[in-house]
Amino acid sequence: MGRKRSFFLLLSNQSIASAGDIFYLVSIISVVYERTSSVFLVSLIPFINTFSRFLGGLFAPWILEKGSLRSILASASIGKGLLLMILPALLLTNVVSSFLIWALTVVGLIAVFDSWITPARNASLPRIVPRHSLVRANSLMAMSDQTIQLAGWPVGALFIVLFPPGAVLIGTSLAFMVISFLLLGVRIERSDASFQTSSGPSMAAVLQAGWKYVWKHRPLRTMFIVDGITSLTGAIWIAALLYVYVTDVLQENQSWWGYINASFFAGLMIGGMLCFRFEKALQIKARYFLIGSSFCVAVFTFWFAFPASSVFALLISLLIGIPTQVQEVTQISLIQIHTEEKQLARVFSARDVILTSFFGFSSLLVGGIAEVVGVRNVFIMASLLLTISGLMYVRYRNVLSTSAEEQELST
Structure with a gap:
């Protein structure tokens, strides 16, 4: 029962986080295009997202050695929420360049957090569910991801029509921070004993x-x-x-x-x-x-x-x-x-x-x-x-x- 509860809490965390990723990107893309009318600047958003995720992934093994998988997942969610809190305040100003610089910076930093979240999540599953249930667990994770991807973009676009982008960003920010508490109920076996202390191997070795x-x-x-x-x-x-x-x-x-x-x-x-x-x-x-x-x-x-x-x-x-x-x-x-x-x-x-x-x-x-x-x-x-x-x-x-x-x- 404990394993099943842990898995569904992790699944819920992932589903809400995936929706949040779409909603914040829709909001930023909408504001950037509205204020600049530049397709090039909008195209920088996926480029920076991909490049930052690549850079973050290079150092992910070292980060994942420094704490339990659960704490890293929670910290990354909170970090994403705090970063998004910056943008609504900048929307109140009319300085386009400041918002653009901060928006691209936030996109890049959130991508770095995501580069830690994905391997941490995939590494957590074998510690939560028994081996014979891994295919079922991965299938549910995949179905959740694709359902959110299929419905998230049109729903995000609808939110932008119904609410100001700043409100969508604030709501998404709060959601990222709230879902970190779902992880408190997730029991990841032996994860707390797996991280290295300062006496562990060097960064290069890791x-x-x-x-x-x-x-x-x-x-x-x-x-x-x-x-x-x-x-x-x-x-x-x-x-x-x-x-x-x-x-x-x-x-x-x-x-x-x-x-x-x-x-x-x-x-x-x-x-x-x-x-x-x-x-x-x-x-x-x-x-x-x-x-x-x-x-x-x-x-x-x-x-x-x-x-x-x-x-x-x-x-x-x-x-x-x-x-x-x-x-x-x-x-x-x-x-x-x-x-x-x-x-x-x-x-x-x-x-x-x-x-x-x-x-x-x-x-x-x-x-x-x-x-x-x-x-x-x-x-x-x-x-x-x-x-x-x-x-x-x-x-x-x-x-x-x-x-x-x-x-x-x-x-």
Whole structure:
């Protein structure tokens, strides 16, 4: 009963925090565009968010060594709330430059906190739920994330219409601080004994430990290489590329960009539900789910480049989302199983750095590539990369398992 209560408190904390992240970004984007009318300045917000998360992720292992996972999750939530309190006061002034500088600074610092929260949360789950329930727990976490992503942006936009941006920021700030108290009821086993004191290893040793551990263990090394490949293809879903896709391939108005995004997130939700429903099959045949989902994403992405109609493109977008989520849930569960408990935070910190850096790098390149070869060919290239990731899983399928016996043989 205690484990179940701890998990649902952590899930509630994550859900409210995810909604808060969307609401504060909608508010800042709205104010920046209203006061500057600059698309470039608005585009700086996701860039700074990604870059700051990458920098924060580099130092996350050292931060996570300095306290219990629960205290770090709570401190980060409180820190995000306090940072957001600065912006409503600046809205009362008419100095655009001051608000812009502070807004971008707050976005960057909150992204740093998020770079600590994600690995801490993923490292906490194996200490809260039993191993045989990890797939179910990760599925619920994923469904929560995607539900918030699907509903959060339109709800956030509605809040901006109904309430002043300053009020939305204050409400979000208070929510971040209040949800930190939910973590008081979360019991994370052995977390309080896992952090290092001042006599522990040096910062350099801690920052390198996770990467060395990943490289030493073939299952983790394989999954992290695939993570890098799939992160490169993730940039095909950025707004700039989808705008061109909607115009050039579908020949529709820009509202279809929103429909495609909604369809993709709906697919992610369905994928999470399927993982939850078939958790036992996924645990037993994890490697085959990884292989199958990888090739499905590759095939559907290629198909997305040649839709028979605009409605068909929505269906394909939905189909891409389903195996994408199955692959993500399966992979997180396998990482949790193949990693020693004391190394979990370090390993997930390294993974977050890979995902963020490769996605950020790809986001910068994909627009230029689309201008040279055309947007349709970008999706074809992405499908080829995804096929390579599937072939890697086929090549190393024998080291990917959920059983303790096979795990020992694969390291």
